[in-house]
Amino acid sequence: MAAVLGLAAPARADLQFCNKTSYMLDLALALEEKGAAASRGWFRADPGACRSVLQGAITAERVFVHARALAAYGPSPLPQAGHADFCVTEENFVIAAAGTCHSRSGQRLVRFSQIKPSETEQGLTAYLGEEADYDPAQARLAGIQRLLVIAGYDANPIDGLEGKKTSAALDQFLKDRRLPADAPGNAGFFQAMLDAVKAADGVGFSWCNETPHAVMAALGIDESGVVTTRGWYRVDAGKCVKPDLPAKPARLYSFAEAVDKEGHALKRGNRLLVWGGPMQLCTRDVRFEISEQKDCGAQGLTATGFAVIDMAGKPGATVRFRE
Numbered sequence: 001m002a003a004v005l006g007l008a009a010p011a012r013a014d015l016q017f018c019n020k021t022s023y024m025l026d027l028a029l030a031l032e033e034k035g036a037a038a039s040r041g042w043f044r045a046d047p048g049a050c051r052s053v054l055q056g057a058i059t060a061e062r063v064f065v066h067a068r069a070l071a072a073y074g075p076s077p078l079p080q081a082g083h084a085d086f087c088v089t090e091e092n093f094v095i096a097a098a099g100t101c102h103s104r105s106g107q108r109l110v111r112f113s114q115i116k117p118s119e120t121e122q123g124l125t126a127y128l129g130e131e132a133d134y135d136p137a138q139a140r141l142a143g144i145q146r147l148l149v150i151a152g153y154d155a156n157p158i159d160g161l162e163g164k165k166t167s168a169a170l171d172q173f174l175k176d177r178r179l180p181a182d183a184p185g186n187a188g189f190f191q192a193m194l195d196a197v198k199a200a201d202g203v204g205f206s207w208c209n210e211t212p213h214a215v216m217a218a219l220g221i222d223e224s225g226v227v228t229t230r231g232w233y234r235v236d237a238g239k240c241v242k243p244d245l246p247a248k249p250a251r252l253y254s255f256a257e258a259v260d261k262e263g264h265a266l267k268r269g270n271r272l273l274v275w276g277g278p279m280q281l282c283t284r285d286v287r288f289e290i291s292e293q294k295d296c297g298a299q300g301l302t303a304t305g306f307a308v309i310d311m312a313g314k315p316g317a318t319v320r321f322r323e
Helices: 136-150 164-177 189-198
Strands: 002-004 015-020 025-033 036-045 050-054 062-069 084-088 093-095 108-115 118-120 123-129 204-209 214-223 226-235 251-259 279-283 288-290 302-310 316-321
Touching: 015 025, 015 036, 015 136, 025 050, 025 084, 025 108, 036 050, 036 084, 062 084, 062 123, 084 093, 136 164, 136 189, 164 189, 204 214, 204 226, 204 251, 214 279, 214 302, 226 251, 226 279, 251 279, 251 316, 279 288, 302 316
Parallel strands: 015 123, 204 316
Antiparallel strands: 002 123, 015 050, 025 036, 025 062, 036 093, 062 108, 084 108, 118 123, 214 226, 214 251, 226 288, 251 302, 279 302
16 A cells, blocks of 8 residues: 655645545554654545545645554555654544653554645645555445455455446345445445444354364255255355345255365364254265255265254344354
8 A cells, every 4th residue: 555645836735635445544644843743543534535634734844644454354454664653542642742652651653654745626635545546436346345245245356346246245235234225325334334344243144254264165045945055155264254045044054164275174183174063965075056955975965064044033143163
């Protein structure tokens, strides 16, 4: 991630940061003059949106920004390279002497990057972008795609381009959350998506992988007494996946196994690292959809023990993979 530079004249207007990345960012500002520095934060900026961070004339010799992606994205996707270190705290802050931190006040040094804002009709503007070089509209859509994927909906690839998979995933998200069709254009939509990521047990069915390993999962769907098994769904470490389901299934079946980088089943001691149960249903090693569950061996299939998940009368269920 980089701040896009370009200063045509001395700073003399309000300052705003514009987020052209696919991540919700918390931003901190630092101003340095004659060797003294002050910092303040945090300013939340949604993908594709701008956020005013300072009103009035800027007399500082140098202006810096520190950007952090929200914890919902997992390990920070942002590089920590920069030009200077200044103090911040975890909560909102204003630090008058930002060059020396006071640990008792929860202050710590982080790396800031120097910026040279451009003059625009809206005032002085600094742009934060990523390698994909999205325009604001693409950044907003890519941000929606990214949070949909984290919440367990299949909106891949994250590219900022409209497509059938993204539209289907977004429609399902709106339906699951009982949101209106125009919600994606509203100012609070990213917060609604963030709330959905935090509430993994909300609606529908999800697998959430809380192990450090990749997990391959299979699903059994009971429709009027006929069980169809489907697999495999990959659930990466720290992620959730929400498979497509028919409306309001009464019962589901779940099986999953941890795999190594080559796709081989992992063991813990003498046992495989699996999550299943007593219900014997048919699977195969490669991707499958099987509607006949009798005598798996005679069909050249594998009888696999699935866990039973009762969905009757429930808004949702989440199976969590833990060691």
